[in-house]
Amino acid sequence: MCDGCDENTGKDITSVLRRRSLLKGGLLGLVGAAVAAPVAAESVIPAADEVPAPSGEFVIENVGVVSVDDTVGLLQKGAIHVRDGKIVAIGETVEAPGATRIDGTGKIAMPGMADTHWHMWNSLFKNLITPDHGYSTLKNELGPHHTAEDYYVATRLALAEATDAGITTVLNYAHNVRSPEHADGEIRAMLESGLRGQYAYGGFDPTPLDQTLDHDDFRRIHQEFFSHAGRDGTGRMSLGLAGRAVPAPMDVDRRIDDYKMAFEMGLPIVVHSGQSPAFITSPAQMDEGGVLNERNIFVHGVLLTERDRELIIEKGASVSISFGSEFRNLRGGFVREQALLLLHGGGNLTLSCDATSLNPTSMFEQMRLAFALIAPEFEKPSEKLASITAAQCLEMGTRNGLRALGLAEEAGTLTPGKKADIVLLDANSLNMGPGSELLDRMIVHSAMRQNVDTVIVDGVLVKWRGKVVSMDVDQVRQDAIESLYNIRKRAGGDYAPTTTDVPAV
Numbered sequence: 083m084c085d086g087c088d089e090n091t092g093k094d095i096t097s098v099l100r101r102r103s104l105l106k107g108g109l110l111g112l113v114g115a116a117v118a119a120p121v122a123a124e125s126v127i128p129a130a131d132e133v134p135a136p137s138g139e140f141v142i143e144n145v146g147v148v149s150v151d152d153t154v155g156l157l158q159k160g161a162i163h164v165r166d167g168k169i170v171a172i173g174e175t176v177e178a179p180g181a182t183r184i185d186g187t188g189k190i191a192m193p194g195m196a197d198t199h200w201h202m203w204n205s206l207f208k209n210l211i212t213p214d215h216g217y218s219t220l221k222n223e224l225g226p227h228h229t230a231e232d233y234y235v236a237t238r239l240a241l242a243e244a245t246d247a248g249i250t251t252v253l254n255y256a257h258n259v260r261s262p263e264h265a266d267g268e269i270r271a272m273l274e275s276g277l278r279g280q281y282a283y284g285g286f287d288p289t290p291l292d293q294t295l296d297h298d299d300f301r302r303i304h305q306e307f308f309s310h311a312g313r314d315g316t317g318r319m320s321l322g323l324a325g326r327a328v329p330a331p332m333d334v335d336r337r338i339d340d341y342k343m344a345f346e347m348g349l350p351i352v353v354h355s356g357q358s359p360a361f362i363t364s365p366a367q368m369d370e371g372g373v374l375n376e377r378n379i380f381v382h383g384v385l386l387t388e389r390d391r392e393l394i395i396e397k398g399a400s401v402s403i404s405f406g407s408e409f410r411n412l413r414g415g416f417v418r419e420q421a422l423l424l425l426h427g428g429g430n431l432t433l434s435c436d437a438t439s440l441n442p443t444s445m446f447e448q449m450r451l452a453f454a455l456i457a458p459e460f461e462k463p464s465e466k467l468a469s470i471t472a473a474q475c476l477e478m479g480t481r482n483g484l485r486a487l488g489l490a491e492e493a494g495t496l497t498p499g500k501k502a503d504i505v506l507l508d509a510n511s512l513n514m515g516p517g518s519e520l521l522d523r524m525i526v527h528s529a530m531r532q533n534v535d536t537v538i539v540d541g542v543l544v545k546w547r548g549k550v551v552s553m554d555v556d557q558v559r560q561d562a563i564e565s566l567y568n569i570r571k572r573a574g575g576d577y578a579p580t581t582t583d584v585p586a587v
């Protein structure tokens with residue numbers, strides 16, 4: 083038995099303990115130390131309650147692989163070799179002497195998923211919606227009572243949920259930046275999360291119709307947090323600009339002024355577009371303003387015109403559909419037609435939850451809704467438009483999202499040379515089977531968030547055997563409860579809390 087072996091199991095747990103102690107120091111400490119840690123001399127397959135300390139090199143073996151990469155394809159039982167944050171090799175077996183072994187028996191490995199439109203600031207009021215207090219009412223009436231710290235807490239809650247759900251890339255559509263401090267709170271949570279993604283600055287809600295966004299603050303944020311060609315120092319987080327959610331009578335030129343600023347800085351633009359007649363910044367308007375390119379994402383898109391679709395496809399821009407939200411707006415029929423026309427035209431379709439008060443944090447749910455809505459069994463307007471596969475839905479929830487964010491070369495598929503953003507699903511859960519060799523269909527038709535067993539971003543474990551390990555989830559929940567309690571107290575009236583004590587987790 084070695085010096086660091088557990089007296090009951092005989093396993094070397096020194097690496098496990100090293101990992102745990104680092105967790106207390108936060109993720110950034112963990113990342114640095116993970117790189118510096120010595121390579122394990124022997125293979126270690128950790129038990130469920132032990133968090134392995136990757137030495138910078140590990141192999142997930144005996145695992146089903148759904149790569150979403152056309153060349154790598156699907157392996158019933160394979161191995162994924164990761165070194166220094168990147169996938170080195172994928173095959174039925176891989177040569178990696180000295181690397182930590184992670185047993186993937188009974189698991190499916192898939193790429194980390196991507197959500198391309200998420201208003202994280204309002205994550206605290208997700209359970210407050212009633213017929214009298216809908217999403218917009220809550221947004222307008224509770225938004226002003228959020229402090230900058232509440233924004234940090236809400237964004238961190240969203241990111242903890244993303245981590246738990248295997249969503250490794252997020253676009254935070256920040257459409258109510260109430261002050262520079264509020265922006266900083268959101269960005270701080272994103273940088274601490276260890277996830278990949280984009281902070282899309284969308285200004286104050288409601289910004290007067292004849293005004294632009296706060297260009298000075300946008301430039302400050304760029305300089306302060308994203309000065310590495312629009313990214314932070316780790317390269318995982320980037321900056322973009324988000325269009326405002328304002329009614330159509332707003333001066334289009336003011337909107338274009340905002341977009342031009344970002345465009346000239348080489349930064350991407352995401353806009354609500356074609357959700358309803360009152361919320362339109364069309365691809366045609368952006369093209370006329372000279373700011374339409376492959377880095378634009380158009381959100382919802384249910385009322386796009388034929389010309390809009392042509393421009394999106396021609397320029398290589400993307401569309402983000404939030405199926406649950408489209409149902410809420412009673413435009414499910416429109417979105418089906420739009421999705422089919424875009425897909426068959428070669429457009430890049432991605433998925434999003436929009437807000438956790440509207441949809442749960444689950445790309446499985448969005449992929450399943452995409453399949454259910456786009457490929458109905460009985461209503462086929464034409465053969466050309468009626469077909470969609472589970473594989474296409476899986477692409478929407480993974481690689482298409484990374485392409486939309488300009489990260490197609492970095493992640494979104496399990497491909498040698500790309501960053502190691504990997505999710506392991508428990509294929510033996512009751513809800514998953516029977517499936518045997520139908521691994522990709524099991525993900526789209528049967529998987530749920532609770533099947534997410536392990537999540538890796540940039541080669542670093544952020545969830546291990548069912549538990550988020552990159553942040554203190556109990557603290558995240560407690561802070562969220564306290565923040566919401568205080569927001570409701572400040573708002574008063576119908577919103578006043580019914581208890582005098584802050585509830586505990």
Ligand SMILES: [Zn+2]
Pocket residue numbers: 199201255354381436
């Ligand atoms: Zn939205």
